[in-house]
Amino acid sequence: MMSMKKNAEINTSPVCQVRMQAxxxxxxxxxxxxxxHILGTLIEGxxxxxxxxxxxxxxxxTKMLSKELQDLEMNNLVSRTVMNTKPITVEYSITEYGKTLSTLIDELAKWGIEYRKSVIEKGKK
Amino acid sequence: MMSMKKNAEINTSPVCQVRMQAxxxxxxxxxxxxxxHILGTLIEGxxxxxxxxxxxxxxxxTKMLSKELQDLEMNNLVSRTVMNTKPITVEYSITEYGKTLSTLIDELAKWGIEYRKSVIEKGKK
DNA sequence: GAAAGTGGTTTCCATTTGGATACTACAACC
DNA sequence: GGTTGTAGTATCCAAATGGAAACCACTTTC
Known part of the structure; x- marks a missing residue:
């Protein structure tokens, strides 16, 4: 019997390393x-x-919302604008760069909807 | 001045609630x-x-890999097969259902690659 | 018989994450 | 002057997450 050392060469390719890094x-x-959730909400409205x-x-x-918004702002996915209104308001919106996540988030939502359907189907059986 | 109560009606629509739930x-x-990472690797090879x-x-x-594989197996995204070999081997592979995540993961990887590019560009400035 | 390779589990620990609550500060409304 | 609404921060705490190392059981190779 041959004792070949198969080192699962598949993902040693640079393409895959780049993919995993990405x-x-x-x-x-x-x-x-x-x-x-935050990005999805801001993309819609x-x-x-x-x-x-x-x-x-x-x-x-409040704590998580505040923290997550700061993270997203720091990475230029969300913008924060303090408005010059009477009881000071702040407007959050998705940036142009943040919009590049639209298709990804759409895919995620689409998959989630199908997943829920499949769970319901299983429950019926 | 009008003091309208604008309750940001945008995402009150059922469509959006479904989306957020998804x-x-x-x-x-x-x-x-x-x-x-695990799903991406198993989809490739x-x-x-x-x-x-x-x-x-x-x-x-080892701990995280073991735990995450169990999670994924439980959700039918990954399958685990114990092979009848001499020093007992186990084969993990993506399930048909897991493959429905391919486009999502491709999108994620694609975005990640563009993100890295943009970071490098900024660094050059 | 010791080493190495298979596929993990167990234990211990530190960090991270996230939730609840309280609080500030300002302005308008009543 | 008390309540409401805005936009958070601060504090405390519990739980989840994740890493390092040791260990187990088995088999083949050296």
Whole structure:
């Protein structure tokens, strides 16, 4: 019997290393429980205040919303504008760069919808 | 001056609620530092052993790999087959259902590659 | 019989994450 | 002058996450 050492050559290709690195890069910006929710909300309805977001995103608290928004702003995915209004308001919106995530987030939502359907189907059996 | 109460009606639509719920559903399966890496690796090179994955995925340890694989298997995204070989080998591969994540993961990788490019560009300035 | 390779589990620990609550500060409304 | 609404910050705490190292059981190779 041959004792070939098969080292699973498949992913040793540079293409795949780049791909894996890319996934890591992307997730370093997008990880966390709320990032996709916030981005998804801001892509749908632009120009929302802090309290708007707090109401829209079910379950999030002020601390997390504040922190996640700062992260996203720092990475230029979300912009924050302090408005010169009477009781000072702040407007959050998706940046042009943030919009490049639209197709990704659409895919995620699409997959999530199908997933829920499949779970319901299984439940019926 | 009118004091209209604008309650940011945008995302109150059922469409958006479904969308947000879907994002939450999807992330409940895909959250964690390594899920996308593992799925991405298995989509590229099917049929990999535990040690193969450990080598392919840079930085992961045995505990996390073991745990994440169990999660993914439980959700039918990855299959685990114990082979009847001399020093017992196990083969992990992506399931048909797991393959429905291909476009999503491709999008993620694509975005990550562009992101890295843009960071490098900024660095040059 | 020791080393190396398979596929993990277990234990311990530090860091991260995230939730609840309280609080500030300002202005308008009543 | 008390309540409401805006936009957060601060603090405390619990739970989840994740890494390092040791260990197990088995087999083949040296």
């Amino acid at each position: 996934i890591g890069d992307a997730m370093s910006l997008l990880s966390g429980k709320w990032k996709f 632009s120009r929302l205040g802090f309290m708007d977001l707090l109401r829209e995103i079910d379950g999030i608290g | 994002i939450g559903d999807a992330m409940s399966l895909l959250s964690g530092k390594w899920k996308f 099917s049929r990999l052993g535990f040690m193969d994955l450990l080598r392919e995925i840079d930085g992961i340890g």
